[in-house]
Amino acid sequence: MKARLIGTVVTVLALTATASCSGGGTSTTSSSGGGKTLTYWASNQGTSLENDKAVLGPELAKFEKQTGVKVNLSVIGWPDLLNKILAATTSGQGPDVLNIGNTWASSLQATGAFMPFDAKALTAIGGQDKFVPASFATGGAAGKPVTSVPLYGLVYGLYYNKKMFADAGLKPPTTWQELQSAATKLTDPAKKQYGMVLEGGSYTESVHFAWIFGRQNGGQPFDAAGKPTFTSPGMVAGVKQYVDLLGKDKVVNPSNVQYKNGPEAPGDFAKGKAAMLMSQNNADNTLQADGMKSSEYGVVPIPTPSPLPAGGKDVASFVAGINLSIFKNSKNQDAALKLVKFLTSAQEQAILDKPFTALPVVKGGTVNFTDDKTEAAAFALVLATKAEPLPLVPSESAFETNVGNAVNGLLAQAATGKDVTTADITKAMQEAQDKMATG
Amino acid sequence: MPVTTIDPISADSTAGVPATAPARRRRRSRWKGSTPYLLVLPAILLELTIHIIPMLVGIWMSFIQLTQFFIANWSEAPFVGLGNYKIAVNFSRPIGQALLHSFTVSILYTLIVVGLAWLFGMSAAAVLQNGFRGRGGLRTIFLIPYSLPIYAGVITWSFMLQRDNGLVNHVLMTNLHLVDSPPFWLIGNNAFVSMAVVALWRSWPFAFLMIMAGMQSIPDEVYQAAAVDGASVWQQLRYITLGMLRPVNVVLILMLFLWTFNDFNTPFVLFGATPPASADLISIHIYDNSFVNWNFGLGAAMSVLLLLFLLVVTGAYLLITNRRSRRA
Structure with a gap:
């Protein structure tokens, strides 16, 4: 009797153990009877995760009313997003629809976890032609069906404090040299005031500027065959242009190298501790939350050195933004396509771009997140004429981490008072490149 | 003779015991021997699923080229x-x-x-x-x-x-x-x-x-x-x-x-x-x-x-x- 009991207990335990093991393979997608349910992971675009939920909630309710598909929304903060996506990719347990940083598009495409948008799928979401071509191009590697479509558009701009510029008798810079001299003039360490503020501890910011200034100096991080060329003279000169702001030009508070959480750099700018800030257009949210009025700052494209270095391009930003992807093993691909179509419709874009301070990614949209017409025009100009996508190669994500961390290290070196020479930069870039070898 | 009468009885009774008791004892001892193992079995199973198997998976992973191109499969x-x-x-x-x-x-x-x-x-x-x-x-x-x-x-x-x-x-x-x-x-x-x-x-x-x-x-x-x-x-x-x-x-x-x-x-x-x-x-x-x-x-x-x-x-x-x- 006792033995039989033990036997039963063991069997039950063994069964539950195996059940919990095999449970790992199934998808979490739930579909109950007629009313389908989708899981949607949104990235943090508003001022807080709660704010995102408040903005998206009514829109998703609208979607449910139109299609009968219920959407379970989770908003995921940026520090966790890529890890969660990787975990979902590895385990096969993921959402149906999710937001991704568009620079990860090619890297995530290479994992094969996302549904490719073939001709049929593109038709289902309203056709490729509805999107702004530059934004659509970020969806994946060239020559393959994209695995993501644009949702929110972002580009970099140079924010400047109107009053500080006016008081010093300065005009917003149109060349890099003008930017340097304006920043020098506006720097007064004794008053804890600096010409420029950087997010020097953030590897993503660092790699973005390494790339932007690298392009201005005629560099390109990958050659035509997709091999890394981080040590090319153009890339090295680009990194130097950025690091010199802190090192040689001394227009940046050395403490900036500890900034990495997002709000710190815009915070310094909003409090008048820095006269200029290079940031994506969603900084508007943070600046206004910090009490700065939209009339107090202006935006111009990030300028290039004059004359443009040999082979250099007038690049002021990359085509940044958020894309939408569908997990390949979603059991509700039709419903997922409907959600993508809904979120990328002109109507929803006009609604969502405002609270999320995003640029429209569909044709015919207008910049509506700011009342300041010149700011809107500046960002629209950057996206239309001065932005290229970051390299669309599978190792893009490794490029971001390795080069970004290398540049962070160089900024830290400059901040602790050591000169950063071209040789130092070449060495750091070489190390970053060597780490890519096995990627 | 009490002795002779008792003897067969005692012989009988002792003969009866060897006939059944060792078998029962054997059966019982077999269970007795396996009870400790059965008692630790749940622990072993859990230890396997929580510690040993993930460790073995880790060792297996170290022999394959598990990069971004293969993590989905x-x-x-x-x-x-x-x-x-x-x-x-x-x-x-x-x-x-x-x-x-x-x-x-x-x-x-x-x-x-x-x-x-x-x-x-x-x-x-x-x-x-x-x-x-x-x-x-x-x-x-x-x-x-x-x-x-x-x-x-x-x-x-x-x-x-x-x-x-x-x-x-x-x-x-x-x-x-x-x-x-x-x-x-x-x-x-x-x-x-x-x-x-x-x-x-x-x-x-x-x-x-x-x-x-x-x-x-x-x-x-x-x-x-x-x-x-x-x-x-x-x-x-x-x-x-x-x-x-x-x-x-x-x-x-x-x-x-x-x-x-x-x-x-x-x-x-x-x-x-x-x-x-x-x-x-x-x-x-x-x-x-x-x-x-x-x-x-x-x-x-x-x-x-x-x-x-x-x-x-x-x-x-x-x-x-x-x-x-x-x-x-």
Whole structure:
């Protein structure tokens, strides 16, 4: 009797153990009877995760009313997003629809976890032609069906404090040299005031500027065959242009190298501790939350050195933004396509771009997140004429981490008072490149 | 004849017992033999699913090229044999160099933190061994770092170590005038010092707790006898306290070593996913290789190497300490 009991207990335990093991393979997608349910992971675009939920909630309710598909929304903060996506990719347990940083598009495409948008799928979401071509191009590697479509558009701009510029008798810079001299003039360490503020501890910011200034100096991080060329003279000169702001030009508070959480750099700018800030257009949210009025700052494209270095391009930003992807093993691909179509419709874009301070990614949209017409025009100009996508190669994500961390290290070196020479930069870039070898 | 009448009966009864009882006993003894195994079976099953199988999966991962191209479908990842290990231990190439650097940093960190944690714990326990007013209060205060949640403790340190508005620089510059310009504590080589201080702050109370518990079991008579024999305080500490604490210390140092060498929380909370080179401990280095560079095969190979290293060190340590205690 006792033995039989033990036997039963063991069997039950063994069964539950195996059940919990095999449970790992199934998808979490739930579909109950007629009313389908989708899981949607949104990235943090508003001022807080709660704010995102408040903005998206009514829109998703609208979607449910139109299609009968219920959407379970989770908003995921940026520090966790890529890890969660990787975990979902590895385990096969993921959402149906999710937001991704568009620079990860090619890297995530290479994992094969996302549904490719073939001709049929593109038709289902309203056709490729509805999107702004530059934004659509970020969806994946060239020559393959994209695995993501644009949702929110972002580009970099140079924010400047109107009053500080006016008081010093300065005009917003149109060349890099003008930017340097304006920043020098506006720097007064004794008053804890600096010409420029950087997010020097953030590897993503660092790699973005390494790339932007690298392009201005005629560099390109990958050659035509997709091999890394981080040590090319153009890339090295680009990194130097950025690091010199802190090192040689001394227009940046050395403490900036500890900034990495997002709000710190815009915070310094909003409090008048820095006269200029290079940031994506969603900084508007943070600046206004910090009490700065939209009339107090202006935006111009990030300028290039004059004359443009040999082979250099007038690049002021990359085509940044958020894309939408569908997990390949979603059991509700039709419903997922409907959600993508809904979120990328002109109507929803006009609604969502405002609270999320995003640029429209569909044709015919207008910049509506700011009342300041010149700011809107500046960002629209950057996206239309001065932005290229970051390299669309599978190792893009490794490029971001390795080069970004290398540049962070160089900024830290400059901040602790050591000169950063071209040789130092070449060495750091070489190390970053060597780490890519096995990627 | 009573004897003859009894005998058959007794023979019968004894004959009857051998016929059935051994069989029953055999059956019962078979169950008796397997009961302990059945009782541990659930534990074994859980141990397998929670510890052993993931470990075996990790070892398997280390032999395949599990990069971003294959994480969605592991079975397609090509088998590379020792390829990942070769990359990890090729110390003339950057990846191997970085691993070696990280290993050196971890060793140094462990030596400093474990050594000082033990010394602090020992000193505090020795001071608090004799009863005096406020002893209970001091004990409680000493244990606070250990009782705080790790994240809360370390993030507070990271605020204190900020350059512009951190408490540490405020004290150094404004109050004590020791430095002219505020140093960075979370980047460059200072990052190592900061990390070691935080880890020490976090781990010495544990050493204190263990040693204090060990000291409770040393009878007062031994000290009294030693004092009568003319042993000084130092001699008492050296020969009685340390001698009788030996078994506690052997375990304590091993635990501190394993925890500190594998420390992930302190650097991760202080510096984020990619710490400065001076604070690149081995756990976070492996995490970087797996999750930041999306090369899980290489990360797994490094983990297996770390496991082997810790097994060898632990084995050697236990062997040496056991032999010594047997000799003693």
